[in-house]
Amino acid sequence: MTSLRTLLLAAALALPTAAPAQNPKPHADFSFFITSVGSGKGGNLGGLAGADAHCQKLAAAVGADKRNWRAYLSTQAVHGGPVVNARDRIGKGPWYNVKGDMIAQNLSHLHGDTLEEARAGNRITFRTALNELGKEVNGHNTGPDLMLPGEKNNHDILTGTRWDGTAYTDNADHTCKNWTSEGEGSVQVGHYNRPQWNSIHAAKSCKLEEMLKETTGALFYCFAAD
Amino acid sequence: MMRVPVLVAAIVMVSGAGAQQTLHDLGVPLNMDVKAGEKVSFFITSVGMGDGANLGGLKGADAHCQKLAGDAGYGAATWRAYLSTAAAGREPAVNARDRIGAGPWYNVKGALIARTVSELHGDTREEAYGGNRIIILHALNEKGARPNTVGGPQPLQHDILSGSRTDGRAYTTESGDRTCKNWTSNKEGSAQVGHHDRVGGPNQSWNSAHPSRGCGQDDLVATGGAGLFYCFAVDAK
Numbered sequence: 292m293t294s295l296r297t298l299l300l301a302a303a304l305a306l307p308t309a310a311p312a313q314n315p316k317p318h319a320d321f322s323f324f325i326t327s328v329g330s331g332k333g334g335n336l337g338g339l340a341g342a343d344a345h346c347q348k349l350a351a352a353v354g355a356d357k358r359n360w361r362a363y364l365s366t367q368a369v370h371g372g373p374v375v376n377a378r379d380r381i382g383k384g385p386w387y388n389v390k391g392d393m394i395a396q397n398l399s400h401l402h403g404d405t406l407e408e409a410r411a412g413n414r415i416t417f418r419t420a421l422n423e424l425g426k427e428v429n430g431h432n433t434g435p436d437l438m439l440p441g442e443k444n445n446h447d448i449l450t451g452t453r454w455d456g457t458a459y460t461d462n463a464d465h466t467c468k469n470w471t472s473e474g475e476g477s478v479q480v481g482h483y484n485r486p487q488w489n490s491i492h493a494a495k496s497c498k499l500e501e502m503l504k505e506t507t508g509a510l511f512y513c514f515a516a517d
Numbered sequence: 518m519m520r521v522p523v524l525v526a527a528i529v530m531v532s533g534a535g536a537q538q539t540l541h542d543l544g545v546p547l548n549m550d551v552k553a554g555e556k557v558s559f560f561i562t563s564v565g566m567g568d569g570a571n572l573g574g575l576k577g578a579d580a581h582c583q584k585l586a587g588d589a590g591y592g593a594a595t596w597r598a599y600l601s602t603a604a605a606g607r608e609p610a611v612n613a614r615d616r617i618g619a620g621p622w623y624n625v626k627g628a629l630i631a632r633t634v635s636e637l638h639g640d641t642r643e644e645a646y647g648g649n650r651i652i653i654l655h656a657l658n659e660k661g662a663r664p665n666t667v668g669g670p671q672p673l674q675h676d677i678l679s680g681s682r683t684d685g686r687a688y689t690t691e692s693g694d695r696t697c698k699n700w701t702s703n704k705e706g707s708a709q710v711g712h713h714d715r716v717g718g719p720n721q722s723w724n725s726a727h728p729s730r731g732c733g734q735d736d737l738v739a740t741g742g743a744g745l746f747y748c749f750a751v752d753a754k
Contacts, residue, residue, distance in 0.1 A: 407683065409639060411721065414720075454647070484652075484653070486649070
């Protein structure tokens, strides 16, 4: 009986610490994540400011709000500008996911600025591209034959960016009208699970229901700029 | 494990995505796939040769590719192992990229792997950044199955022998042994490997991620391999 009581007492004492264990403390170097949820309005993120605030809010929810979080998104002149390159918003690196896995050493490594870097790739893979809660994003295996039953493929990540991390300069929409449209528009996405993380194809709608029918959950990348 | 209807469904869906003209600014367009079993010219060996990295040299490795291809019904093509060798005595170095024909290459499900040698290796920065299609979805063996990947069934089989640098060329002898003595050693030495799942190690390279611990079968297993290697048909049409 004594041992049972001890066990129960131990269990009771363990409870308060068990709750935080579900959300493990982010690694000290935590500086990269994919948003666990989107804005809820498809391609309308409330502009860059709204998207940054979303990054900051999600980071704060896991106790990582001391850093300056920025959304990896570009904006275009065609919508009245200003022209902003995603790569210029996120600091210099290195960046690490919530578990402390290194994502890229610097901007050049992240974007493959040299031929050798481009060949070898950065370290964004389906194993490292975690959300702020430490979970893998749905759909990492891409192929229908690899999907788990009921799994939704969300591998399209919003960027509005060219492969070198810069903004588009043409007159087409690549940014859901600088992240203000939740209806008409088009948006450039990347696949966090290879072969190309930041710029692989366009999604043809900015409306959340339409986006969800395809392979985008309207999620985006957040980086700590400091 | 995968039933044929599932495979067919997968191909139809993948091809379907291409048919919608999804604009791929980079990489290999999805809509260049062919029907399963057509133009088959790329696979990862379903089994190694069982003696670590001793493959009987390039000839032995080529014969292994040809045998597996033949057993799977693709023996009409001429198959080559994607392996480099170092210069030895009077023999010059051999670059894996020079052994495999000109492409394009397709896996057994009809998925385009790369259109050219340049695209396969990322000879230009744009090609390198876009990547070829040796990715978890398409990196299949001659039976249409996938060597074990990180995060999947174990033991891990993702260390694929290549003996090559990322550009598909042989290492210089100053780099030390990267080919398990030109694919004849099952003990001392080391072989450069790539990862067909693009995960783990210092980079995401399919053909040059890290050296193996040694050349024995146990050494290859210890670092996440099984002595598997890539095979390409040189006369892919």
